[in-house]
Amino acid sequence: MGKVYYVSKNVGLAILALAATALVTIVALSIAYNNEKAKNLGNHGGEVSDTSTPVPPTIPFIPKEPWDHYRLPTSLIPASYNITLWPELEPNADGVYTFTGRSAVVFRCVRATDLIIIHCHKLNLTSIRGHHAELSGLDGAAVPDVQRTWLVVRTEFLVVQLRGSLTAGASYVLQTEFGGELADDLKGFYRSEYAENGVKKVIATSQMQATYARKAFPCFDEPAMKAIFNVTIIHSRDTTALSNGMQIYTLIDNKPVRVTVFEPTERMSTYLLAFIVTDFSYNYLNQSNLLVRIWAQRKAIERGHGNYALNLTEPILHFYQKYVHVAFPALTDQIALPDFNAGAMENWGLVTYRESALLFDPQLSSTGNKERVSTVISHELAHMWFGNLVTLRWWNDLWLNEGFATYVEYLGVDYAEPSWNVKDHIVLYEMQRAFAVDALASSHPLSRGEEEVNTPAEIDEMFDTISYSKGSAVLRMLSAFLTERVFVVGLSSYLKTFAFSNTDDSDLWDHLQQVGLGIPLSVKDIMSRWTLQMGFPVVTIDTRTGNINQTHFLLDPDSIVERPSRFKYIWYVPVKWMRNGVEQKQYWLLQKTASVDQMRVSGQEWVLANTNVSGFFRVNYDQDNWDRLIDLLSTNHQALPAINRAQIIDDAFNLARAKIISTKLALRTTKYLSKERDYIPWQSALGNLNYFILMFDRTEVFGALQAYLRKQIRPLFKHFQTLTANWTIVPANHDDQYNQINAVKMACRVEVEGCRELIKGWYRQWMENPSHNPIHPNLRSTVYCHGVALGGVEEWDFTWRMCRNATLVSEAMKLRSALACSKTPWLLNRYLEYTLDPTKIRKQDASFTIQEISNNVVGMPLVWNFVRERWTLFFLSLRYGEGMFSFANLISGITKRFSTKFELQELVKFKKDNIRVGFGSATLALEQAIEKTTANIKWVTENKAEVLQWLTEEAT
Structure with missing residues (x-):
């Protein structure tokens, strides 16, 4: 795609001059960095550095100055960057991996100001004429002198205070020279390691x-x-440098380095930049x-x-281009x-x-x-349009990126x-x-x-189930009621209009509205x-x-919704x-309420609402209609x-948890399952x-529950035993392969x-001949888990050896999960x-x-x-940090079994004891855990006896 934004000739010449200077300077920087790192670089040259400890969350912080706010002022707008980076893939004398760099950002002043505020985090800035940065003008713009520069730790800013004001409409260049640690913290510019033939290899990624991005430059x-972005990377001769665009050229000097220059990127956001230095190889399609x-x-x-990914990419890209009628780079x-924290990242041109x-x-x-490979690739490639080409204005609308990519990944x-x-x-x-998440009052x-979304932790919280999963479900509903044809026409118009720009959801609604719609209200209103x-x-x-009515569905009907809504929770x-x-x-x-004559039925007639499950809502019926639907499931389930x-x-089941219908009614919907063979139900x-x-x-209920589940799953287990010729062949149908896993997994569990004899036999065969694994890949997760659970130290140690020796990451993941299935507490503690x-x-x-490990009933209290015990020391201070540890998933995973008053007290006490330390991106997850635990306690108290009685009667 052609560029939409250009720089002037003078600006372009200035960038080239800066690039030449950078290539000379960067070598000196790499030497200077190690010397500077030992000093307090924020104070050299008489400059000021804010290194104060952030105020604990119990004490509100009131911003007073522009640099106290987490959002950038809007007085300056960047146009282009020229960035040169040199990552060192060998440690220095102190055993630390480092990188050095030089950056020049061209920006336009849209409103006169005497402050330049730019993000900078964990970088050691080198003094340029006594300051952290150097300012110059373009096209004859007058340049005020720099009065002072300083770093603000809390808001992660570099502040440049000028003795006069920048001129509105003029363009300037801000140059910085810096160094940083190429740490293994999985964020910014970081280090990844692996072994090849017993030799440690280091990647800069x-x-x-x-x-x-502020951690890289x-x-x-x-x-x-x-x-x-104009990117140049200096790297050793035996490595390859990658970035968002194709290499323009590579220089090899007399030094043992290459200088790789990349074509300018499209106009894009900083979070989409990527720099990698590695000695990987590749396969390709052209x-x-x-x-x-x-x-x-x-x-x-x-x-x-890599062949499957290679062969999958072209048809998915072809589909997206055809789907939205917008070409792809x-x-x-x-x-x-x-080493990579997320599942994947949609960096433009370098995913x-x-x-x-x-x-x-x-x-x-x-x-x-x-x-998984296909859906992740499809998701990331979808981002080339939904996120990269057209981008959210601010992180509060993250769902515009992630909801779209999640929805269309299934189409791709x-x-x-x-x-x-x-x-x-x-x-x-x-x-x-x-x-499950959106039914909570929190x-x-x-x-x-x-x-609501300002700090980095608050931004990280937005990467949650609501943005991804609810976003995709709501878009699917929108496409269904508009029709797919109308939806994609409006979508194409939206993408073409806002290419290389930023939007919020109202822009999308406007373009869908223009197509011509057969809906009762505007798209925006709906x-x-x-x-x-x-x-x-x-x-x-x-x-x-x-009669038909709607109410706000809450999993715990007694919970209090504190968030107001101008729509009064009517949809x-x-x-x-x-x-x-x-x-x-x-x-x-x-x-809220209405009357629909056509929905009134009599006799054996039945009504089913939300066909194809296209709407993001739950459906309840009168008792008679529930009875008719359950009878239909029992007599002719394929009619639905x-x-x-x-x-x-x-x-x-969820209506029962919300006390809208009885738990017995929910359980009755499962009685027909002994006849069900399809995966999705x-x-x-x-x-x-x-x-x-x-x-x-x-609890004592589990015995009866196990007996009932055994009665329901046994026919499915026998079905797949026959279908697979006694487990010797693989079902041809994709969903049948998944349901075979369900059959074996649950049959062994209950x-x-x-079932258990079958698994023990397979596992023992493998242990006796480790070079020949008789277990089909589809069943390995289940068999490995039960093999470890039914075994002891010998099985655990064997599985650990196989995990350490696995050459395929997905195989190592299965084995790593299986190790958590042990029923021996000391083995689980060792694993922790x-x-x-x-x-x-x-x-x-x-x-x-x-x-x-927390999924294991034995492991949960250990975790x-x-x-x-380690929340402060390990999880926040020394070991992990937000970039490599999913605190939100950790909290929700540990607490999903919590259902007693004592566990609730422990959870509340944990929150109180660590309030000063904080919970980072797990703050919301902790509130939701408390809410879920409260609801679980009520549900168990109210349903335990009734469930035990029903299961006991039905299990026979």
């Missing part, structure tokens, strides 16, 4: 989203501050003016582990990194992945691994792998997941107020109720009277429905679409029954006869200690490993003690 680090390269460790490329580099999210081995990887995979039926999986993996709207207020409705239909609800299996005209519920069978189960049922397992697996040793568990995997 980056992760800028959301607020880490001084910049205007906000998404709306888009600019063009056709139809599209160059795709998959980069990974040499052995992975030699073994063909000609370069797509994708790289699998050994970074965890190895497990990009690499696939057809011999060793499972169907689930393959689908469906195009590339049409036999998988993945478009229906969005109901399981996104909608039901979003329902939820938040898709689009929060800008004043969608504002779904994006500007949290939560969702439960729509109740009384088929005896035809404009598009209700697709059927009567006796015949689709009816969509009905719009525009107020599989996706709606899943919906009936999920709605019923079974997955929905198991997900909901898992709540019963979590609440009761430490002790269906023959391993998470503190990065030579045993990579830092990126520590949080996941701890969560896996809870482990985390509480």
